[in-house]
Amino acid sequence: MSTSFGADFLTTQPLPRNYYNIIRSAPAVNIDYFQSSGSAMLAYGGTEERQNAFTLDGVNVADAGAGQHWILPAVQWFQEIQVSGLGAPAEYGGFTGGIINGVTKSGGNEFHGELRALLPAGVVTSDQ
Numbered sequence: 001m002s003t004s005f006g007a008d009f010l011t012t013q014p015l016p017r018n019y020y021n022i023i024r025s026a027p028a029v030n031i032d033y034f035q036s037s038g039s040a041m042l043a044y045g046g047t048e049e050r051q052n053a054f055t056l057d058g059v060n061v062a063d064a065g066a067g068q069h070w071i072l073p074a075v076q077w078f079q080e081i082q083v084s085g086l087g088a089p090a091e092y093g094g095f096t097g098g099i100i101n102g103v104t105k106s107g108g109n110e111f112h113g114e115l116r117a118l119l120p121a122g123v124v125t126s127d128q
Contacts, residue, residue, distance in 0.1 A: 002084040003027060007105075010075055015118060017075040023100055026083035051097035057104055072102065076116075079105045 003026040013022060024031050054062040054072070061070050075081075080103040 001028060001086050002082065005081045005083075007079050010078055010081065013075075019072050019075055019081075019102075022075065022081055023083055023098075026098075028085060029083065029098060047097035049097070051095060053095040053097070053099040055099070055101040058101060073104070077102075077104050079103050 005022055005025065010017070010022065020031065023029055052062070053060065054070075056071070056073070061072070063070055082099075082101040082103065084099040084101075085097070
């Protein structure tokens, strides 16, 4: 079972965009609010968070001992977030929980960028 969230889905999520809110949108992913870490997530069959694999562009970014991620960039960096579980490829051996892979946006030969300003309501209104 695998779910992929593309750029269109990622940019239309409510603010603040949180990695965990997107991950829990995948079927069979449950959040365990009683865990102490920020990666408190149970996935695929009620496994514990330390049984999940966190990868960034296919490279393991998880602490093998604790099963928690070491680094997860801002959601705006991602082109796609993939969540897999049961039936995962053999390259993910040793993990019995979910496999979360963040695919970062790729560059090109042209210089371009983006500027976003997220202002709370009432900041740009006049008192008059």
